[in-house]
Amino acid sequence: MKVLLLHRQSFGAIAAHVRDLKGALKQRGYDADIVDATEWMPLPTGRKTDKAVSERLKKLCEPYDLVHAFGYRCAWACGVAIGYGEAWVYSAIDMPKTTHRLLIDKLNCAQFGICSSYAVRKVLDEAMALDLVMIPPGVPDPPSPPPTKAEARAQFDIPEGAKLLVGMSRWVSESGLTALIDALPQVAAEHPDVLLAIAGEGPMADELASRARSVDSERVRILGCVADPLTLLSASDLVIVPESRSGFSRVACEAMALSRAVLLRHGGGLPEMVDPEISGFLFASDELLGSRIVELLGLPITLETVGSAARIRVLDRYHIDQCADRIVDTYRSVLED
Known part of the structure; x- marks a missing residue:
């Protein structure tokens, strides 16, 4: 057929x-x-x-x-x-x-x-x-074996000891990426070693670049469209999906398949993708995003445990x-x- x-x-x-x-x-x-x-x-x-x-x-x-x-x-x-x-x-x-x-x-x-x-x-x-x-x-199975966090970070020149946040989507108004960038100063006050990598492309490229410069140009890396998004996700400590109109997030699925913890906006279809606090995390509003990230970066063992559960959930449902x-x-x- x-x-x-x-x-x-x-x-x-x-x-x-x-x-x-x-x-x-x-x-x-x-x-x-x-x-x-x-x-x-x-x-x-x-x-x-x-x-x-x-x-x-x-x-x-x-x-x-x-x-x-x-x-x-x-x-x-x-x-x-x-x-x-x-x-x-x-x-x-x-x-x-x-x-x-x-x-x-x-x-x-x-x-x-x-x-x-x-x-x-x-x-x-x-x-x-x-x-x-x-x-x-x-999503299909990730490469086997996937790159280690250290190998992935080497490709993007990310210091091994940094706490890496990743946001990846089309750069449109519904992406929520401006709110993620705006939350970074609050996160950096508690976690000075934090970095934020923004990947993708779209009509908001200039606005995101300007926002990154005004907030903290050294901590925010605007990467554009990366050739190997799975490697960037493998380098992360926490993948954040702040989209406001998403019925489903492929980025979240790919990160979960790589055993990476995800933080999703509590809106649209995103909450259905995880068991909260078990296979992923949720945040309720832009105003609470920074404090939620601060909390989670302070719980590295929890992030690792939830990431492992996230992979099982993807294999079971997605x-x-x-x-x-x-x-x-x-x-x-x-x-x-």
Whole structure:
């Protein structure tokens, strides 16, 4: 069976998830192609834009038995171009920015909506989206053996004795990275050996660089898009995910798979990813982020123990094989109707 995996993110969690899913589908006998529609599917919608996108998308979909759209913009485009009753599904990874009736109408043209978390499913269900299933994304096994913390730190010139915080995401307003940078002086007052590494890329690059200079340019390292994000995560003492609209965090999953402790915002779908204080930690607000980091850096044995439990949780709930098996079951349900 031929499947089109449609997304519009050249960098980030969705792009990585789609690549992993393509490989997992191949192992299960599915021929999947990836199309990144970033260049020809603009974020703004409208009659003229929708018409141009629809014409291209209809031709693109012709050779495929099923189309899988990732993200709300691609789902909107499929709702317009493919319509109701055809073989297509969408994945809702993040919390929706809006539940306007026009969006829900487009989503309801799909055979299934695959939600990354119960939080995403709840919001869409309350907005009257139909045929929702909850299948969290997954990550593959990390390299075996993964680099040691010392080896990873050597690659990024991180002193062995430093307490390294890592924030990694697309640099957009919902990332929460400015709050993380702003929390650093409070952390440094209690832990003078702390460093913060910020990885990623996006439209907020200049703002993050400016904020880092104004807070503490020696302690904040703006790395940009790193070639080997798993090595950076391996170098960390604590990985922080302060995103405000996330239904699921791939960075958190990858860090947990490497037995690294994670600190997640108590919002969206992030709290579902951990057992609090057992396989991960939560913080309630930007105002409390600094004090929470101070507390956790003072508990190195706890961080190590929680990191070990985090790896077990990922293997149990967030492996790409589990995700692919359930998505294949969904595909079969669509094609057997």
